[in-house]
Amino acid sequence: MGTILKISEATTLALHAMIYIAANPEQPVSTAKIAKRFNVSAAHLSKVMQRLTHVGLLKSLRGPNGGFLLMKPANEVTLLEIYEVIEGPVPTSTCLLETPACSGDVCVISALLRNIQKEVNKYLKKTTIDKQAKVFK
Numbered sequence: 001m002g003t004i005l006k007i008s009e010a011t012t013l014a015l016h017a018m019i020y021i022a023a024n025p026e027q028p029v030s031t032a033k034i035a036k037r038f039n040v041s042a043a044h045l046s047k048v049m050q051r052l053t054h055v056g057l058l059k060s061l062r063g064p065n066g067g068f069l070l071m072k073p074a075n076e077v078t079l080l081e082i083y084e085v086i087e088g089p090v091p092t093s094t095c096l097l098e099t100p101a102c103s104g105d106v107c108v109i110s111a112l113l114r115n116i117q118k119e120v121n122k123y124l125k126k127t128t129i130d131k132q133a134k135v136f137k
Contacts, residue, residue: 005120011086013048018082022074022129023136028067055085074130083124090121
């Protein structure tokens, strides 16, 4: 089936964790602390954090005072970057049916779907995590 936007639990964890770390930029934030804050599985969160580290959005520090730090300023990290690490590109479907029933040129909802996707993409691209971090300060 076509989709407008997929936001998995892993993506939600990635977004929240990155924003939480942006709210505490001077000190490393541990997986345990983030997991406790959001009441989520530390094991699942750890896998998400590994992916964010692997692509260079986070830096991992080991040891008793270890944790994660942002690799670039929070005002340069967009929600779209984080989303795409976990989900891949934002879907661009013009039909919600698994097998399209028409060409999309005269579909009753294709224009609506294109507008929604444009707005979602625009929002994710322009919203940086620093704008959201004040929620956790």
